[in-house]
Amino acid sequence: MSFERPPPRLPPNPYYDTPPTSSETQYVPLTPVNASTSQANSEFFTPLETLSNVKDLEFSVLGHPFFPRHSVRIKKSNFCDPTVNAYTGYIDIQARHLFFYFFESRNDPDTDDVIFWTNGGPGCSSSMGLFMELGPCRVLDESGPKFHPESWNTNANIFFIDQPIGVGFSYAEYGETVSTTEEAAQDIAAFVAIFFEHFTKFRGRSFHMAGESYAGRYLPLFASAIYDQNAALNAAGMTPINLTSVMIGNGFTEGVIMLPSYYDMACTPASLEPILDISTCVAMKNVIPRCEKWINEACVDQYDSINCLAASSFCAHMFYDSFFVSGMNPYDISTPCNGSFLTSSCYPATLSIADFLSQSDVRAQLGVDSAVPVDFSSCNDDVSTAFGITQDLLRASTSKFYVSALLERGVRVLLYVGSYDWSCNWVGIERWSKALEWSGQDAFISQALRDWTIDGKRVGATRSAKGLTFATVEGAGHLVPYNKPKESLMLVQRWIAGMEL
Numbered sequence: 001m002s003f004e005r006p007p008p009r010l011p012p013n014p015y016y017d018t019p020p021t022s023s024e025t026q027y028v029p030l031t032p033v034n035a036s037t038s039q040a041n042s043e044f045f046t047p048l049e050t051l052s053n054v055k056d057l058e059f060s061v062l063g064h065p066f067f068p069r070h071s072v073r074i075k076k077s078n079f080c081d082p083t084v085n086a087y088t089g090y091i092d093i094q095a096r097h098l099f100f101y102f103f104e105s106r107n108d109p110d111t112d113d114v115i116f117w118t119n120g121g122p123g124c125s126s127s128m129g130l131f132m133e134l135g136p137c138r139v140l141d142e143s144g145p146k147f148h149p150e151s152w153n154t155n156a157n158i159f160f161i162d163q164p165i166g167v168g169f170s171y172a173e174y175g176e177t178v179s180t181t182e183e184a185a186q187d188i189a190a191f192v193a194i195f196f197e198h199f200t201k202f203r204g205r206s207f208h209m210a211g212e213s214y215a216g217r218y219l220p221l222f223a224s225a226i227y228d229q230n231a232a233l234n235a236a237g238m239t240p241i242n243l244t245s246v247m248i249g250n251g252f253t254e255g256v257i258m259l260p261s262y263y264d265m266a267c268t269p270a271s272l273e274p275i276l277d278i279s280t281c282v283a284m285k286n287v288i289p290r291c292e293k294w295i296n297e298a299c300v301d302q303y304d305s306i307n308c309l310a311a312s313s314f315c316a317h318m319f320y321d322s323f324f325v326s327g328m329n330p331y332d333i334s335t336p337c338n339g340s341f342l343t344s345s346c347y348p349a350t351l352s353i354a355d356f357l358s359q360s361d362v363r364a365q366l367g368v369d370s371a372v373p374v375d376f377s378s379c380n381d382d383v384s385t386a387f388g389i390t391q392d393l394l395r396a397s398t399s400k401f402y403v404s405a406l407l408e409r410g411v412r413v414l415l416y417v418g419s420y421d422w423s424c425n426w427v428g429i430e431r432w433s434k435a436l437e438w439s440g441q442d443a444f445i446s447q448a449l450r451d452w453t454i455d456g457k458r459v460g461a462t463r464s465a466k467g468l469t470f471a472t473v474e475g476a477g478h479l480v481p482y483n484k485p486k487e488s489l490m491l492v493q494r495w496i497a498g499m500e501l
Contacts, residue, residue, distance in 0.1 A: 048198045051076075051104070054087060059367060062198045066236050069094055070190040072198075074102075075367045080145055081136035084109070084153065088366045091191040095176045097369065098187060099162040099169035101126075103136050103153045113206040113244070113496050115158040116192070118222075120214025120252070122181075122392065123383035125168030126160040127376075129212070131353045133481035134488065135160065139356045140349045150485035152492055157202075163188065166383045169357075171371045179386035181217055181399075185225035192226055192241055193233060206244040208496055213424060213478065216251020217392070220402035227409060245412040246403075247495065250424040250478045253399045256295050257435055258428030260288050262319040265333065265425045266326075272420070275333055280322050291315035299394055308394050323422065330423045332477030347479075350378045404438040412467040414495050418476030418483060419460065426472045433463075433470045440466025452501040459487050462501045471501055 054060045056076035063071040074089035084104045091098040105112040117134070119126045131138055134152040137145040152158055162168030164178035164187075178184050196202050209223045223246045230240035252258075264270045267281035274281065295315065298307035323330060329337045329346040337346040344350045356362060357376040387393060403413055415433055417426040434445050443465040452462045452471060460472035471491065476483040494501055 047200055049200055051085060051087065051199055059089060062194055064194050064197055066233070066238060067190045067194055070187070070194060072191065072194050073367075077101075077366055079362070079365055081106075081147065081151070081153075084136065086136075090170075090367075090369065091187060093187050093190075095173040096165045096178070096187070097171050097371075098165065098191070099368070100191075101130060101135075101160040101366075103151075103158050105153055105155060105157045106136075106151070107155045109157055110201055113156050113208060114202060115152060115156045115247075115492075115496075116188075116207070116209045117152075117158060117160050118163060118211040118215050118218055120212060120216070120218065121167070121379055121384055122164070122214050122217075122387040123167055123381065124213075124379040125162050125377075126211075127162065127168055127353060127357060128350060128378055129481075130160045131356070132347070132349050133479055134158075134485075139353045141352050142355065144356060148485070150481075150489045152481070152489060154489060155493055156208075156496060161188070164383060166380045168376070168378075168380075169363075169366070169368045169372050171369060173371070177383075177386055179383075179390045180392050181221045184218065185221045188222045189225040189229045193229065193238070196241060197238060203239040204242050206242050206496065208245045208247060209243070210247035210249070210492075212249035212251065212480070214252055214393075216248050216253035216424065217396045217399050219246050219248055219251070220253065220399045220406065223406055223411065224402045227406065227411065243411055245414065245495065246406060247414045247416065247492070249480050250417045250421050251415065251429070252393075252396060252424050253403065253429075254397050254432035254435075255393075256292065256300060256397055257432040258425075259291055259295070259315065259319075261425050261428030261431065262323070262422065263288060264427045265422045266323055270425075270427050272333060275326055275328055276322065280325075284319060284322055287315070287318045291318070300397055303395070305391055305394075309391065312394055328422075329477070331479065332418075332420045332483070333422050334420045334475075334477070345379075347482075354378055400432060400436055404436060407438050407440060407467050410467065412469070412495075414469045414471065416471045416473060416480060416488075416491060418478060418480045419472050419474050420476060420483075421478040423478055430463075430470055433468065436468070438468075440468060444468055454487060454490050459484075459490075464500065469495075469501065 048062060054074055054076050059073035059075050061071055061073055071092045072089060074087050077086050077088040080086060084106055087102040089100060117126055117129050119129050136148055136151040136153050138148045139145050162170040164184045165172045209219050211219050223243060226241050227243050233240050263284045266276045267274050294311040298304050298311045327336055329335050331346060339346060339348045354376045407413055415429055417429050419426055447463045447465050449461040449463050451458045452460055460474045462471040473480050473484050473487055481488040
């Protein structure tokens with residue numbers, strides 16, 4: 001296997017602090033050290049201006065003097081949805097390369113909002129969101145892609161990102177990796193800024209960040225990095241990103257408060273009749289106080305990496321192992337696991353997607369680099385392990401503070417959740433949303449859950465105040481757009497239009 005030589009290493013970007021030396025160091029944007037120099041650099045920048053200037057047989061390369069360590073390769077890729085223009089490419093961060101898809105809106109790409117989508121894991125490709133859930137085409141079996149009428153690009157331009165490095169079609173040379181959400185956030189923030197600077201029609205356009213599952217950890221930090229970067233962009237004479245909202249689907253954002261909800265979902269009629277036997281439920285119930293106390297002391301009150309890992313491992317065994325014995329799908333408790341959880345996450349469609357994206361003609365059309373392994377994998381266990389080693393998951397409870405900070409700065413946040421999901425369930429997400437400390441907490445808690453409807457039919461329950469909205473989608477599991485495509489599209493359309501559900 002041959003590797004392209006990576007671009008030469010440039011001096012550190014003066015607009016960012018040095019990378020973290022430990023998992024607890026925050027990697028955050030700084031104010032430019034010399035705003036006049038930044039302005040001068042921007043004056044020598046020539047944007048590509050319009051996506052029509054992007055090539056279709058080879059990559060166009062985008063860069064910006066404000067981000068000397070980052071560049072973007074992009075090409076037109078005519079696949080999936082013949083009604084819109086589609087583009088694919090890489091975000092190049094020296095020896096690291098993140099793959100992305102971009103689809104224009106089916107409605108009006110020149111005026112419609114822009115949505116960024118990432119799947120979770122950590123370590124799972126956003127091709128799952130694209131080809132299984134909310135993209136303009138779906139690959140659900142061996143027959144290949146089919147037009148998807150309820151795609152989220154019905155009224156929005158949309159990105160799908162394979163991140164971090166090693167996920168999907170993303171790759172790196174010389175063993176470089178990303179193993180914390182903080183580090184991943186800076187690459188995403190730089191990419192978004194470069195894209196908006198080059199394609200000027202998107203400047204100032206409302207920008208929404210969305211995702212599911214471990215994206216509940218990713219998105220609060222990604223959005224905060226973009227928001228904080230805006231001050232530096234302003235000082236450099238660049239257009240700030242109009243970060244409007246964050247949409248978290250069945251997100252893992254606050255693990256401690258969610259802990260008892262695993263019992264509630266499996267052992268009480270929170271959504272369906274109890275699915276675990278009485279003796280198992282009693283054992284789970286008995287361990288809840290111990291786990292809450294231990295995890296709070298070891299992971300929250302004073303972070304102790306060894307003790308936190310021990311507490312989390314013990315409690316995961318008590319809850320997860322007990323559930324998996326049932327044979328039910330942890331992402332949809334209304335059905336048994338279809339196939340193998342380890343190979344297909346109980347959804348055989350993931351194998352069909354992997355087969356499709358392993359085809360040489362598909363990869364050539366997308367511009368997949370030859371350094372990427374031939375056999376596509378929807379999730380990368382090595383990436384998941386790397387995030388485990390840095391204990392990124394165990395520090396996920398800090399993500400709620402980023403949610404609070406975004407709300408205080410006028411960035412709206414939507415927490416939507418399928419009612420049949422066990423792994424990141426509605427009971428736990430509602431609990432932490434009500435416990436979230438911010439200036440709108442009292443107003444949010446005071447609102448009773450109310451029905452939201454489509455065509456007069458109840459779709460779920462919702463609560464909203466001061467920019468924070470919680471909403472369930474009845475009959476959906478972990479993958480809301482997969483189970484309820486019409487309802488999820490209506491949810492997003494109302495949300496980006498600023499309407500009440």
